[in-house]
Amino acid sequence: MVHTIALAGNPNSGKTTLFNALTGARQHVGNYPGVTVEKKTGVYKIDDREFSLVDLPGTYSMTAYSLEEVIARDFIATQKPAVVVDIVDAANLERNLYLTLQIIEMGVPVCIALNMMDVAKSRGVRIDAPRLSALLGVPVVPTVARNGTGKKELMAAAAQVADTYAGPKELNVSYGxxxxxxxxxxxxxxxxxxxxxxxxxxxxxxxxxxxxxxxxxxxxxxxxxxxxxxxxxxxxxxxxxxxxxxxxDAESIIADHRFGFIKSIIRQGVIEVENEQNRLYLSDQIDKVLINRLAGPFIMAGVVLLLYHFTFAFSEIPAAWMESGFAALRGMAEAHMAEGVLKSLVISGIIDGVGGVLGFVPIILLMFLGITILEDSGYLARVAFMLDRVFKVFGLHGSSVMPFIVSGGIAGGCAVPGIMAARTLKSPKERLATLLTVPFMNCGAKLPVFALLIGAFFASHKAWVMFAVTLMSWGGALAVAWVLRKTIIRGTATPFIMELPPYRLPTVRGVLIHAWERTWQYIRKAATVILAISILLWALMSFPGLPADQAEIFGPGQEAALAGAELRHSVAGRIGTSLEPVTELAGFDWRTNIALVGGFAAKEVIVSTLGTAYSMGEIDAEEASGLSRRLARSPQWGPLTAFALIVFVMFYSPCFVAVVCIAREAGSWKWAVFSVAFNTVLAFVLAVSVYQAGSLLGLG
Amino acid sequence: MQLINMREMKERQSGKIKAIRARRELGRRIRDMGLVPGTEFLVKGRAPLKDPVALRIAGFTLTLRNSEADFIEVEVE
Structure with a gap:
């Protein structure tokens, strides 16, 4: 029989590091049933025995107030693991034992890993593990998770506990x-x-x-x-x-007595201090600079810019490799497949769809490498600390800042890793509000659309318009967050009480495992849901085909015009045309509508679809760069229409990859559907307001 | 010795927790993080907009918002 070992412990106690050290690459990441809290499982082998390891969410206590605590508690009570290994930070014994006590009180077999013994030792603190073990009545094994010291002894002790368990131990803490x-x-x-x-x-x-x-x-x-x-x-x-x-109340009395009990244990010769050095001396010194009230914000801005630079500079090369890989695939299909629907499906539906989605992989991987380094080093918690006051006003949390920035808070991010980065938020309401508003940021795919329109109509004020666009997206996102938190995600702010972990050098293995996990989850999605939606969008833009007699009108050299006619004839084209009476209110004609429908696949598609749609009826197929000039010349277009379109593109439905991510991270398709519908309606109302107000003022 | 509210504390000032006035979830979270009567701490610093506040306790650093610090009564020199 394979025994289950559950790892429990405080956040920052080294629990995940120990889990990684024990299971290596043999781990599986999933979710606990019905919730979005990550469940990591892995296998550990010792001699010829095999254990199944479960990494429980990091918690400080075992109450019913937070999702993580309920999950950890339910798992221990209902799944009855053969042994619960409780990871205790030796350098922070008192607070960690508070959780230990509660686990022992649950009457389950427990084994303690006294972790970071090296840190405690360097600080001049000696902990008497056998003594602690005798006082608590459970085995205590010293470990250093970062280099794997003590992991064999720990697992041997855990196996022993599992084999010899004979019912709950009575600790009988007195509560007054x-x-x-x-x-x-x-x-x-x-x-x-x-x-x-x-x-x-x-x-x-x-x-x-x-x-x-x-x-x-x-x-x-x-x-x-x-x-x-x-x-x-x-x-x-x-x-x-x-x-x-x-x-x-009773809760306070019970907590006070638990801490009292722990103090009494520690005083019985468990800790011996020889010339104590402040373990946090270095962290405190670093904090004097990094969270300094004047210098802190500037350093933070620098770090964020660096993260951006790192991600986008380094992802260009692998992204180009992937692009040329898919181009090669495309070329092969082009050369070897017979003309027809199947070819179009393979090229435009599958290769372009999946290629477009996998094109995000280098960005996601690098972005998460960067974020994981910031998170594991302890800096991310400081960012949340410095910005909490600002975000609190809008019903968000200091930890919302990373998702916003990653999504394009500084123009050029991507909402997909941004939505995934919201996982660092532990408060459910603030997290949901963050998930729903980050897609308003100006991601890298919206930029070409803005660049096109700004180039065509605001050429003399490029920088200013771009700056205004950035401010608008922040203002819009924060305003919507505020409204959501006052209406459908109403509720008092979750307490902010958060630990600023000591600065640590992240481990290479931990960073790689973490970044790869996120990326792999994304790739798996690409292979399933995203492929299906991509094919659906392809079908919308391809069927029904143009009848042969109408297609014959276009001769050689008029392929672009033919493509435009085909597009108008398709379902997407008909949707665009039938929506024209409504979208006219915002100044959008049917061509723009088709482009916006296509933009649901990926915002980049807006520019290329506009190009196709506007090449209709033209004799010469102009190059894409000519689109800007063509729009500028067109009688239907003017600065006002362009501005209304910028507003609409900024706020309307997230692309479907982001929508799939929202469904996953929010734990329900309900919120994904909400985000598509709400954002589109909001964007339309804003675009109509801009267009109509502008027309009244005679700006059109 | 005098009793003050944690919000009124200055940077680098140290104190000892006298009482936690919050109940239910907030009270629970404050205590779960090791802030119980008798705990000694130092105000390590404040965020650029003066809120939240960072507290240095024996082995770790905690942050909490002023609106949460309001519930904590502190004994200072």
């Missing part, structure tokens, strides 16, 4: 007279009624009733309403007593 006597009253009721006892020890259930833990109380009500009511009565009585006499 009020709580203790309530526990004594509740425990027999729970045991007698076998109330939730298949999952949890009686004492733990009683504690959760006293803490008024919503999840356990509602599970209890479903299991046995009668017992639950008796327990709620006792808990209510204790609560009102504590409120009256001490002006506090």
């Amino acid at each position: 007279e009020d709580i203790d006597s309530a526990l004594a009253e509740m425990e027999p009721i729970i045991s007698r009624g076998q109330f939730l006892t298949q999952y949890y020890p009686a004492r733990w259930v009683a504690l959760k009733y006293l803490e008024a833990d919503e999840q356990i109380v509602s599970a209890g009500r479903r299991a046995d309403a009668h017992v639950s009511e008796k327990l709620e009565q006792i808990a209510g009585r204790v609560a009102s007593h504590l409120n009256r006499t001490l002006d506090t």
Whole structure:
């Protein structure tokens, strides 16, 4: 039988590093059922035994307030892992043991990894692991996850715990007279009624009733309403007593006593300090500069620019390789396939579609290499700290800043990695609001559209218009976030209480594994959903074909005009034409409409589709660069129409790759559909307002 | 010795937590991070717009918003 080992621990305790050290490349990333929290599993082999390892979300506690904690707790209680390995940061013992205590109280087999022993030692702190083990009643194994020290001993100890486990250990922390006597009253009721006892020890259930833990109380009500009511009565009585006499609640008393218990353990010779050096001395010195109130923001701007430069400069080369690879594939299909629908499907639907999507891979990989380095080094938390005040105004969180910047907060990003970067946000409401608003940023694919229109109509004020465009996208995104947080994602701000981890040099392995995971998830999507949508869009723009008699009108050298006629005849073309009466309000004709429909596939397509549509009826097929001049000459176009189109392109539906990512990250297609519909309506209203107001003022 | 609200503390000022007035989720989160009565700390710094505040506790650094610091009563010299 393969035993399951669950890894639990505080964020920044080295849990993921240890997981990587144990499983190497043999890991699988998925999600916990129904939620978007990452579930990492892997395999560890020792002698001829095999263990299945699960990396639980990093948590500070085991309450029902955060999704991560509920997941970790549910996994431990319902999946009954053979042993829970709790990773404890040796240099930060007290706070880490707070979680340890709660895991032991759950009555499951536990083994402690006393991690970062090297850091503690260098700080002049000696921890007596055997003593700690004796006091807690569970094995304690010193480890250094960064270089793998102690991992064999840890797994051997864990295996031993799994083999010899003989039922829950009683730790019997005292919670003071009020709580203790309530526990004594509740425990027999729970045991007698076998109330939730298949999952949890009686004492733990009683504690959760006293803490008024919503999840356990509602599970209890479903299991046995009668017992639950008796327990709620006792808990209510204790609560009102504590409120009256001490002006506090049971939760606070329980937490205080847990910390008291931990202090008493540590004082019993567990820690020996020889000339303590401040372990955080270096981090504090670095912080004096990096989060300095004056210099900090400038350094931050520099770091972000560097990240951008790094990503886009280095992704150009592999992106060009991929492009030429797909061009070669295209050429092969062009040369060897018979003319017809199948050829068009392979070239325009599959190769161009998948090629366009995989073209993002170098950017995603490099962007995440950069972000992971910033995250693992501890700098990202500082960025969130410095900018939280600004983002809080709009109902967002300091950690929203990275997704915004990556998506094109400085023109030229991409919403796909931006949406994926929102994963660092732990507060669900702020995270959803971030996911839904980052697509308003000016991604690299919108830039050619803006460049075309600005070049044609605002040539004398290029820089200013571009600057205005950037401000508009930030203003729009933040305003929408504000509205969303006041309406459909309403709710008070999630507490910001966040740790600033000590600065650390990221490990090469950790960074590579993390960046590759994100990229691989994206590639997998490209192979399935994205391919299907790409084929659908191709079909929309290809069928029905132009009847032969109409196609004959175009002779040799008029291929571009023929393409335009074919496009107008297709479903997409008909959609564009039939929408014209509505879109006229914003100054868009049917050609623009088709381009915008195509833009749903990828915003780059807007320019090429406009080119095709505008080549209709022209005798000479002009080059793409001529499009700008042609638009400038066209009677339907003017600066006002161009500006309305810029506004529309900025705010309308995210491209379908981004939509797929939103569905995945928000955990529901509902939000993806919302984002398509809401953004498009918003963009249309804004574009119409611009166009109509401009026309009234005589700017058209 | 005097009791003040954490929001009123200056940079580089140290103090000792006297009481946490928040309950439910906020109170829980504050305590889970190790901020319990008796904890000694130093105000390490503030963000450029004076909010949030960074606290240096024995082995780690925590940040919290002023609106959260409001619930924490501190004993200072």
